Amino acid sequence: MLLKLNNIYKTFGGVKSLLGTKESAIEAVNDVSLTINHKENLGLVGESGCGKTTLARIILKLYGINSGQIIFDGTDITRMSNRKFRPLRKSVQMVFQDPYSSLDPRFTVREILKEAISLDEVKYKSEAEQEQKMISLLKEVQLSGDILSRYPHEFSGGERQRIAIARALILSPKLLILDEAVSSLDVLIQDQILQLLTAIQKRHDITYLFISHNLKVVKRLCHRIAVMYKGKVLELGSCDDIFDNPLHPYTQELLTAAVEYRSTERSTDLKIPDKGRLIEKTKGHFIIEG
């Protein structure tokens, strides 16, 4: 097991003011438990504001949590200090949605990659050796080595996302979090990036956590899918479970929207049981029940 999240709970706001009035807190992640197995990609799906990015940031320990437990690669990292966590953080890398803002416009590709290389435990003997490492990484993401002295603005969106992936791969992470990593690209480039990620996984010991609002895209890369809504995981199952036999009305709604481009008229508001637990319906296929 690579990552285990136990009953993660995270709220924003809700601070008591001087006069004792309390503004109500937003429950961004509400009692979420998930596991990611080694080399078993998990897709995290839901609409904007459902808490999927918050969860990613919790895994990276960029946000603290109110309660719960995070176990990464056998180590409990929940209360670990930043200093202790730093060596482990190399094993979890992230690729962001917008490659226009995730790459520093004043850095050349060489400088962007070098920054990550300088954190590597492997000490490179010479500049030439580092250069070699960078070129081989660019080759990995199907870019040519002679782009090293160019700046981000000289590249298309797809190429930029490849550079971001190359940077994330430098420290040989065990878990790569892709937060809407293809959403800003056109469908053809999306396809190329997804194929690239599959190819990388064949060569490296890497697992993906793929965050997206589009079930169709998630299906291409992931083995299992978790559907999130208002901070809770409503349904969890294999791709086939979710696509062929979606149990929760919200999953059905997402599926209709992604596949048929139709919205669903909700007869009643989605009732999310506050104390709901994921119940296993068939093997490996869970749905929330209160």
Added chain:
Amino acid sequence: MPNPIVTVQNLSVEVKQTGAKIVRNVSFSVEPESVTALVGGSGSGKTTTGMSILKLLSPALKVSSGQILYKGFNLSAFSESKMQEIRGREIGVVFQEPLYAFNPVFTIGDQIDEVLRFHTQQGVIQRKEKILHLFDLVGLPDPARIYMSYPHQLSGGMRQRAMIAQAIAADPDLIIADEPTSSLDVTLQAKIIELFHDLRSKLKLSIVLVSHDLGLVKHLSDQVIVMKQGEVVEAGKTNTVIEKPQEEYTKDLLKAVEVK
């Protein structure tokens, strides 16, 4: 057969400085009350083609040959001030990213009011009534509150609806929608597509839809123009193109949005 609203004839657009052709010999026409989709990957010239109809090309580009007829009139003969009368009044536009398309320091109501002030003779009360009615039409809840809201106070889906309200405010005959759903998540995307459907029949609109997603286009358009590197590679009725694509490129575009 009624006269087409827009006819694009052998349109070519090039970069002024280098002479590089962005759009090459593109021809198509838009029938009244129909939806035409311009489809292709990034850099295929689909947005440039769409924006040429509004004469909103970047200053670095120019139309090098061909012409665009709007209701039979040659657009190239129109002055900039004449074009200003056409934009909004005759041809509305919906951009991809509604956050950037609105001015952050004015309320939504104010910005739509500007369209009506410019294009119509209506008084203050009439205009406000019209705007509240527009909000209702595009499915925005609590129109009075939206009117007073600033762009950042609305969610992405609501901003997109507000922009559509702005585009149809002066009752244009044609809407150019450039990737109107690309910045939205799938559930909102489906709702916006349905809104376009609805508006089209209610307001007898023609729509030019620019998109990279053939799956989406399938659900909204009557004809499809597939573009690659500035050229039209395939064009025809939507059903025909989707069911029997002839070109490899079209097949690739279709394959990319299939459920595997």
